[in-house]
């Protein structure tokens with residue numbers, strides 16, 4: 001598995017405001033959206049394109065367009081939904097599938113409660129959106145599901161990742177041939193005893209949408 005922590009002053013600035021406990025929900029949503037677009041720029045570096053030609057006002061020019069089959073973007077509900085607009089702004093022609101997953105806050109085990117994905121993902125590049133990679137249980141389960149349906153490579157975009165979760169993912173996909181990537185704004189220090197990322201930003205879903 002490949003991990004990229006994006007080193008850019010604008011990414012660091014937006015992440016700092018997201019971490020701030022004083023940041024309200026509307027500001028949190030806007031910054032998460034902006035941050036995803038910056039991360040998506042790096043995450044889509046290997047997106048498949050096909051050569052094409054266009055007619056300029058003067059002559060012809062060679063260029064590229066997104067290749068078929070189109071990439072699939074998969075936000076993991078609920079918090080990943082806060083990253084969808086920022087991603088599709090950069091990849092407007094991508095298709096979108098949905099995965100609903102929730103982590104049991106006692107056992108830290110992820111459970112899938114909704115799946116709305118194409119049955120066959122053969123040849124598809126997939127981009128999974130989830131702001132928090134904590135133990136890695138949620139993201140690993142989501143990526144396995146996509147690989148089982150034939151996805152050829154999977155890139156996860158996360159706002160924050162914990163070293164424990166990255167190690168778990170590394171081990172989970174050690175024998176997988178398909179390229180797996182994690183692109184994140186930062187790798188934090190550790191998980192606390194409740195499985196929260198430290199220093200982190202708290203519960204991303206609650207900060208985006210409120211406590212349920």
Ligand SMILES: O=P(O)(O)OC[C@H]1O[C@H](OP(=O)(O)OP(=O)(O)O)[C@H](O)[C@@H]1O
Nearest residue numbers: 078079102103133134135136137138205
């Ligand atoms: O790496 P893990 O230890 O599996 O934890 C990370 C998961 O926890 C959060 O979701 P949560 O279960 O809080 O659901 P929500 O998005 O509905 O708030 C987060 O958005 C990830 O999906």
Ligand SMILES: O=c1cc[nH]c(=O)[nH]1
Nearest residue numbers: 134196197202203204
């Ligand atoms: O720190 C964490 C860990 C899991 N889920 C979150 O929203 N935040």
Ligand SMILES: [Mg+2]
Nearest residue numbers: 203204205206
């Ligand atoms: Mg949550």
